[in-house]
Amino acid sequence: MSEPIRLLIADDHPVVRAGLRAVLATEPGLEVVAEAPTAEEAVALAAEHRVDVVLMDLQFGGGMSGSEATAAITSRPGAPRVLVVTTYDTDADTLAAVEAGATGYLLKDAPPEELAAAVRAAAEGRTTLAPAVANRLMDRVRTPAAALSRRETEVLELVAEGLSNLQISRRLHLSQATVKSHLVHVYTKLGVDSRTAAVAAATARGILRRR
Amino acid sequence: MSEPIRLLIADDHPVVRAGLRAVLATEPGLEVVAEAPTAEEAVALAAEHRVDVVLMDLQFGGGMSGSEATAAITSRPGAPRVLVVTTYDTDADTLAAVEAGATGYLLKDAPPEELAAAVRAAAEGRTTLAPAVANRLMDRVRTPAAALSRRETEVLELVAEGLSNLQISRRLHLSQATVKSHLVHVYTKLGVDSRTAAVAAATARGILRRR
DNA sequence: GCAGCGGTCAACCTTTTGATCGATGGCCGC
DNA sequence: GCGGCCATCGATCAAAAGGTTGACCGCTGC
Numbered sequence: 001m002s003e004p005i006r007l008l009i010a011d012d013h014p015v016v017r018a019g020l021r022a023v024l025a026t027e028p029g030l031e032v033v034a035e036a037p038t039a040e041e042a043v044a045l046a047a048e049h050r051v052d053v054v055l056m057d058l059q060f061g062g063g064m065s066g067s068e069a070t071a072a073i074t075s076r077p078g079a080p081r082v083l084v085v086t087t088y089d090t091d092a093d094t095l096a097a098v099e100a101g102a103t104g105y106l107l108k109d110a111p112p113e114e115l116a117a118a119v120r121a122a123a124e125g126r127t128t129l130a131p132a133v134a135n136r137l138m139d140r141v142r143t144p145a146a147a148l149s150r151r152e153t154e155v156l157e158l159v160a161e162g163l164s165n166l167q168i169s170r171r172l173h174l175s176q177a178t179v180k181s182h183l184v185h186v187y188t189k190l191g192v193d194s195r196t197a198a199v200a201a202a203t204a205r206g207i208l209r210r211r
Numbered sequence: 212m213s214e215p216i217r218l219l220i221a222d223d224h225p226v227v228r229a230g231l232r233a234v235l236a237t238e239p240g241l242e243v244v245a246e247a248p249t250a251e252e253a254v255a256l257a258a259e260h261r262v263d264v265v266l267m268d269l270q271f272g273g274g275m276s277g278s279e280a281t282a283a284i285t286s287r288p289g290a291p292r293v294l295v296v297t298t299y300d301t302d303a304d305t306l307a308a309v310e311a312g313a314t315g316y317l318l319k320d321a322p323p324e325e326l327a328a329a330v331r332a333a334a335e336g337r338t339t340l341a342p343a344v345a346n347r348l349m350d351r352v353r354t355p356a357a358a359l360s361r362r363e364t365e366v367l368e369l370v371a372e373g374l375s376n377l378q379i380s381r382r383l384h385l386s387q388a389t390v391k392s393h394l395v396h397v398y399t400k401l402g403v404d405s406r407t408a409a410v411a412a413a414t415a416r417g418i419l420r421r422r
Numbered sequence: 423g424c425a426g427c428g429g430t431c432a433a434c435c436t437t438t439t440g441a442t443c444g445a446t447g448g449c450c451g452c
Numbered sequence: 453g454c455g456g457c458c459a460t461c462g463a464t465c466a467a468a469a470g471g472t473t474g475a476c477c478g479c480t481g482c
Contacts, residue, residue, distance in 0.1 A: 013298075013319045015326070019230025061320065087224075087298055109224045109272065149428060162408025165469070177431050184471070185428095193470075194438085195407055197373025360458060376439070388461050395440070396458095404440075405468085423482105430477080439468065446460080452453105 004031040005123045006050060008080070010042035010069065011035075011057040016108070020055055020085070020115075027116040039064035043072045051080040053122045058086040058097060067096040074101030081122040085115070094133055094206070104128040148186060148207060155182045160199045160208055215242040216334045217261060219291070221253035221280065222246075222268040227319070231266055231296070231326075238327040250275035254283045262291040264333045269297040269308060278307040285312030292333040296326070305344055305417070315339040359400060359418060366393045371410045371419055 007024065009032055011017050017035050024030050033049050036042035039060045046054055054073060058066035070082045081103040097105060103122045106115065107130045118128035148156065158168045165179045172179070187193055190201045202208040218235065220243060222228050228246050235241050244260050247253035250271050257265055265284060269277035281293045292314040308316060314333045317326065318341045329339035359367065369379045376394075380387045398404055401412045413419040 013230075014321075014323055015227060015230040015234055015296075015319050017230070018233040018323075019224075019226040019228070022229040022233040023226055085226075108226050110226075112225055112229075115226070151429065159407055160411060162403060162405060162411035164405060174429095175431055177433090178429075180470075181430075183469085187470080192373060194373060194375060195469075196370055196410065199407065199410070200371060200373035362459065385459090386461055388463085389459075391440075392460075395442090398440080406439080425482090426480085428477105428479085431475080433473090435471080437468105437470070439466105441466080442464085443462105445462080447458105448460105449458085450456090452455095 004029050005119065006052045007032045007119065008042065008046055008049065008051045008054045009035045010039065010054060010066070011085075012037050012060045013057075016057070023112045023115060024119065026112070027119075030116065030119060039066055039069035042069050046073045046080055047076070053103075053119055054080050054082045055085050055119070056082050056097075056102070058084060065096075067100045070097055070102050071100035081125065083118060083122040083128075085110075105133045106130050107132065148189060148202075152182050152186050152189075153207065155179060156186055156198060156202055157208060159183070159195045160203075215240050216330065217263045218243045218330065219253065219256055219260065219262045219265045220246045221250065221265060221277070222296075223248055223271045224268075227268070234323045234326060235330065237323075238330075241327065241330060250277055250280035253280050257284045257291055258287070264314075264330055265291050265293045266296050266330070267293050267308075267313070269295060276307075278311045281308055281313050282311035292336060294329060294333040294339075296321075316344045317341050318343065359397060359413075363393050363397050363400075364418065366390060367397055367409060367413055368419060370394070370406045371414075 007030060009017050009020050011020070014037075017037070021032050021035070024032060033051060034045045036045050040063060042054065042056065043064075045051075054070075056066050056070055060066060064072075066084065066086070070084070073079055073082055082101065083104040083106065084097045084102045085106050085108060087108045094105065103125065104118050104127055106118050106128065110118070110130065121128045154172065155168060158171060163171065165176050165183070168174075169176045169179045183195065183198070186198050186202075190198050190205075192198050192201050199208065218241060220228050220231050222231070225248070228248070232243050232246070235243060244262060245256045247256050251274060253265065253267065254275075256262075265281075267277050267281055271277060275283075277295065277297070281295070284290055284293055293312065294315040294317065295308045295313045296317050296319060298319045305316065314336065315329050315338055317329050317339065321329070321341065332339045365383065366379060369382060374382065376387050376390045379385070380390045383390070394406065394409070397409050397413075401409055401416075403409050403412050410419065
């Protein structure tokens with residue numbers, strides 16, 4: 001028998017860590033060598049231990065995000081593969097994780113066999129994506145982007161908080177004309193024609209974080 | 212030694228079920244007698260088995276919600292206690308679960324000891340609330356309510372999807388005047404004066420489900 | 423050096439939304 | 453049966469938001 005695949009579990013929920021450990025313990029050829037309750041610890045432990053695959057959550061209570069940790073881990077030479085295992089998938093998170101160098105992306109409702117299969121695939125550098133995530137990525141590739149500029153996003157966030165154009169202009173030290181100008185660009189980029197529709201569309205696409 | 216506390220775990224995530232089972236297995240006096248991957252099965256299993264405490268998730272993939280299952284379980288005579296164990300707490304969910312008769316409400320990031328303590332408390336009928344949930348309930352009691360009527364909520368949901376008054380009136384087979392009328396009532400109840408602010412306020416208070 | 427883009431602003435006009443007043447009918451509870 | 457709440461609709465007016473055009477500046481890249 002060959003070397004076992006060495007795993008690091010990074011999740012802030014003790015219950016989830018125990019669950020992943022329990023599920024993967026029944027699989028032959030897999031070995032959990034460490035657990036990290038924060039993203040920072042995940043980065044440190046991935047460096048200390050010899051690890052083949054990191055199971056990474058995206059949401060941590062505070063501090064570094066899972067995406068940031070993924071980027072930090074994969075940027076090193078001889079780095080382990082990172083398999084993102086998260087509960088809910090917002091579009092922004094998905095994209096960020098993939099850009100950060102994640103090898104796979106699963107949702108926590110995946111059955112154990114699928115999880116184990118994804119771990120083995122990740123160890124070999126092959127990618128496994130949850131169907132919902134795959135569809136999302138396809139949509140993203142198809143839809144040329146609709147990337148909002150920094151300022152446009154900033155304005156849209158304030159719109160989502162319920163501020164009027166006048167309030168936004170004061171908050172950002174702009175004229176109302178500028179606020180409108182940004183919003184018009186946002187509308188055309190998102191293919192909508194009202195502030196509420198823009199917020200809905202941006203939330204659906206994960207451009208705005210759902211609070 | 213007295214009788215062990217008999218548990219039913221209801222969660223649609225295999226990983227979480229395994230985690231709860233693993234965490235609680237180390238605790239003396241607790242025994243997991245069944246697992247349910249859906250709310251419907253949870254109701255059925257709670258009736259079949261002799262169960263003291265049900266660990267209930269709120270979000271299931273589809274079909275019956277955790278709150279509905281909680282109501283169904285607790286409505287029977289000699290029913291087990293229901294301890295809600297969920298990932299994220301939206302205000303609407305919290306309230307619904309408490310109204311449905313949940314004995315306790317924990318978040319999944321709770322440490323194992325806290326979880327075990329809550330289970331024992333629930334078995335005796337004592338209530339355990341996660342701090343965040345407790346605060347929320349206090350706020351709710353303090354704020355006289357701002358309960359929206361069924362129709363008002365319906366209109367507000369469509370606003371949140373980005374529809375204009377005209378579109379809403381068509382969707383609900385109403386006149387624009389009626390839509391406006393509902394919205395004015397919503398605004399006064401929420402203490403705001405625009406549709407986007409209403410959506411933001413309602414989302415913050417958990418009246419609208421964050422999608 | 424110039425084209426392109428992001429960010430800023432102005433003026434003007436149309437549409438939508440919100441504010442106010444009023445009115446009708448149904449249903450529930452005391 | 454009457455007051456209160458919900459749901460429905462109409463009309464009117466003022467304010468906010470959206471659409472269009474055009475302009476200027478600063479930065480980046482070819």
